Amino acid sequence: MNPIPTAQRSIEMVDVSIAFGQGGHRRQVVDNVSLTLAQGECYGLIGESGCGKSTILRALAGLNHDYQGHILFNNREQQPQRDKAFYRQVQMVFQDPYASLHPRKMVWASLREPLKLHAMDHHEARISDVLHAVGLSDAYRYRYPHQLSGGQRQRVAIARALILEPSVLLLDEPTSALDVSVQAEILNLLSSMQRQRSLTYLMVTHDLAVVTHLCRRIGIMHHGKLLEELSADSVRQGGAREIYTREFLAASEA
Ligand SMILES: Nc1ncnc2c1ncn2[C@@H]1O[C@H](COP(=O)(O)OP(=O)(O)OP(=O)(O)O)[C@@H](O)[C@H]1O
Numbered sequence: 141m142n143p144i145p146t147a148q149r150s151i152e153m154v155d156v157s158i159a160f161g162q163g164g165h166r167r168q169v170v171d172n173v174s175l176t177l178a179q180g181e182c183y184g185l186i187g188e189s190g191c192g193k194s195t196i197l198r199a200l201a202g203l204n205h206d207y208q209g210h211i212l213f214n215n216r217e218q219q220p221q222r223d224k225a226f227y228r229q230v231q232m233v234f235q236d237p238y239a240s241l242h243p244r245k246m247v248w249a250s251l252r253e254p255l256k257l258h259a260m261d262h263h264e265a266r267i268s269d270v271l272h273a274v275g276l277s278d279a280y281r282y283r284y285p286h287q288l289s290g291g292q293r294q295r296v297a298i299a300r301a302l303i304l305e306p307s308v309l310l311l312d313e314p315t316s317a318l319d320v321s322v323q324a325e326i327l328n329l330l331s332s333m334q335r336q337r338s339l340t341y342l343m344v345t346h347d348l349a350v351v352t353h354l355c356r357r358i359g360i361m362h363h364g365k366l367l368e369e370l371s372a373d374s375v376r377q378g379g380a381r382e383i384y385t386r387e388f389l390a391a392s393e394a
Contacts, residue, residue: 144176149215150340151200151230151308152176156209158195169195170207171364179307182334182341184351184372187361188388193344196361197310200342201232213308228258231301235313237293240300241285247271247296248281254304270299274329291322295329302333309334311343315350327354348392352376360385 142149158170170192177183185193198204200211205220212218213226234240241250251267260266268278274295285293294314301309314330315323331354334341345351351358352372360367360382367382380386 142174142176144178146215148178150177150179150181150213151342152212152215153196153200154210154212156196156199156207156211158192158199158204158207169364170199172209173361173364173366175359175366177308177340177342179340180334180338181357182343182355184355184358185342185344185361186346186348186351186358186388186392187367191361192364193361194312197232197312197342197344201230201310202226203232224258228304229306230308230310231304231306232310232312233294233297233301233314236317237290237297238285238317240297241293243285245284246281247276247283247288250296251281251300251303254300258304260304266303270303273302273333274299289322290318291325294318294322294326298326298329298333302337305337306339308340308342311341311345313345314343316346323350330354346392348375348389360388362388 153173153175156170156173157168159166159168161167173196185196187193195204199207202222207220210217213230218226248267251270252263255263255266267281271278271280276292276295288296315326318326327350333339343355352375356372357369358372358375359369362384368380368385370380374380375389378386380389
């Protein structure tokens with residue numbers, strides 16, 4: 141039974157399976173996964189490399205239309221090809237901010253693009269507000285991505301996701317491409333944004349300390365399956381049910 145009451149459900153996948161390739165090369169990458177995020181919660185998804193974590197995020201985000209099963213948002217079933225309203229509400233932040241920002245667009249132009257696409261008004265004020273929210277002054281409007289540090293670039297990528305005032309952020313290893321010294325800054329920023337804006341986060345990460353610090357529930361994936369869901373406390377206290385999870389957690393802490 142789904143533990144999250146219907147009225148509190150944000151984004152959800154029910155019995156979702158995803159395969160890539162054709163004929164004999166076809167490989168099941170996500171195998172019958174069901175996952176519900178409560179509104180305003182931070183859920184962490186962990187598991188070994190290649191187990192299907194990013195594929196799940198991409199399917200939820202509407203970037204991969206080729207899946208079996210059901211994806212719901214605020215209890216409404218979504219079509220594989222989402223409508224504009226969905227993209228305004230559900231935004232993704234990628235691992236590498238260099239790749240997610242257009243190299244020849246200044247910060248203001250990258251931030252204005254989604255506003256134009258969604259016919260939102262007050263561009264100047266929204267750009268200024270979101271830059272301040274992510275800790276960048278107005279002077280950064282006129283920088284190109286290559287004129288920013290890695291941490292500043294990720295701040296702009298987060299600003300670009302937040303400027304549409306979404307309710308869900310899908311975070312694909314948002315700090316792993318950054319210097320260790322700036323990882324904590326970006327995590328603190330994400331954490332305060334979540335509290336201030338009551339955002340729902342689904343965060344994929346390899347970093348166990350990050351996931352137990354930020355997330356209350358944690359899903360462990362193995363070979364495309366969601367093996368088990370644990371509270372952050374059970375992860376810390378070694379309360380995993382599955383042998384694989386215990387081994388994975390022990391290896392991740394080492
Ligand atoms: N578009 C695609 N076409 C074919 N195979 C793909 C595609 N996208 C992902 N895969 C494969 O699906 C598997 C799962 O990939 P995915 O990126 O979801 O893993 P992950 O758990 O996020 O890994 P990592 O932690 O290394 O980022 C991998 O074997 C990958 O090679």
